[in-house]
Amino acid sequence: MIYPPALEALMAALRCLPGVGQKTAQRMAFQLLQRERDGARQLARSLDQALDELGHCRDCRMFSQGDLCPICASDKRDDALLCVVESPADVAALESHTDYRGRYFVLLGRLSPLDGIGPEELGLARLAERMADAAVQEVIVATNPTVEGEATAHYIAELARAAGIAVTRIAHGVPVGGELEYVDGGTLAHALSGRRQVE
Amino acid sequence: MIYPPALEALMAALRCLPGVGQKTAQRMAFQLLQRERDGARQLARSLDQALDELGHCRDCRMFSQGDLCPICASDKRDDALLCVVESPADVAALESHTDYRGRYFVLLGRLSPLDGIGPEELGLARLAERMADAAVQEVIVATNPTVEGEATAHYIAELARAAGIAVTRIAHGVPVGGELEYVDGGTLAHALSGRRQVE
Numbered sequence A, B: 001m002i003y004p005p006a007l008e009a010l011m012a013a014l015r016c017l018p019g020v021g022q023k024t025a026q027r028m029a030f031q032l033l034q035r036e037r038d039g040a041r042q043l044a045r046s047l048d049q050a051l052d053e054l055g056h057c058r059d060c061r062m063f064s065q066g067d068l069c070p071i072c073a074s075d076k077r078d079d080a081l082l083c084v085v086e087s088p089a090d091v092a093a094l095e096s097h098t099d100y101r102g103r104y105f106v107l108l109g110r111l112s113p114l115d116g117i118g119p120e121e122l123g124l125a126r127l128a129e130r131m132a133d134a135a136v137q138e139v140i141v142a143t144n145p146t147v148e149g150e151a152t153a154h155y156i157a158e159l160a161r162a163a164g165i166a167v168t169r170i171a172h173g174v175p176v177g178g179e180l181e182y183v184d185g186g187t188l189a190h191a192l193s194g195r196r197q198v199e
């Protein structure tokens, strides 16, 4: 052990971050201690505050500092539309880049039996309750076009049909501006099987 | 602002880490809050502890929890040899991979006038004091073979000569096991200009 215990402990703790191995943790620790001491102190405070104050919205499971997130608390959103996504980042992306103004439900994952992630972990009972609201007319399934995302979409579609609500799936295909030869195989297969009549 | 303030603050704080932009900070924050809550709490504690308890060794400027680091405090090291490196990581690398058992001096950087890093920032006055110790017989300059590292090496060599001590520079060239065609140009130029007579 070349480094003092407090430095070894910091490098070990940094490895809980995604994609951070031993070399990166070392580089991070040096930068924090040598050039970012204020930032490091702020990071410690922010971690504690986020752990203490952040929970999930009662209605949509988005990260929330209160019982309800701002979107669920708003009376300006369209109750007829309920968009189901895998991650809080998906909500952020849809809010930033589209004019969608319905409601959301965040799964915080996707069905993955091998990882022990089933309907309970994704809060699907709460989603079924949301669907039981008479105002909801369309469930938009926006899970990712992976094997697990598709299985999850299928499960949610069944829930919606059981509740007598229309279900739609966002379109997947070649990105706008993308070139066929650079698109991955799965996307290309999706784009082909999802082809539409030219009008 | 889609995310609650405590989450925005955490994502902003994570960006003080080297190489962490907005997307990575978001992914890190989600992982910490959803799957690494214990790790996140530990990281906050480790940051505070490292900031509170770590300083630099009085003699060599290595990170140290006490006045002297274990290497400087040891009476098992060879006082005749003083190896000058840029970073604490260099000490760790030399200790792990070589049988060097002399002393060290850590610059915590390299001369870089444009960034305001001069002799004072590198503790070169303290290094000159170390060289004044009658026990020191050889200064081994192990700064990196970059333009700034070479300028730093040159400066240190002058200090050593002024103190009447032998100066050596670690060898730079094609890595053992490396192939010429994959070696970067600077290394190759170093290897060629540093060629030795075959005996």
Ligand SMILES: [Zn+2]
Pocket: A057, A058, A059, A060, A061, A062, A068, A069, A070, A071, A072, A073
């Ligand atoms: Zn909500």
Ligand SMILES: [Zn+2]
Pocket: B057, B058, B059, B060, B061, B062, B068, B069, B070, B071, B072, B073
């Ligand atoms: Zn020391």
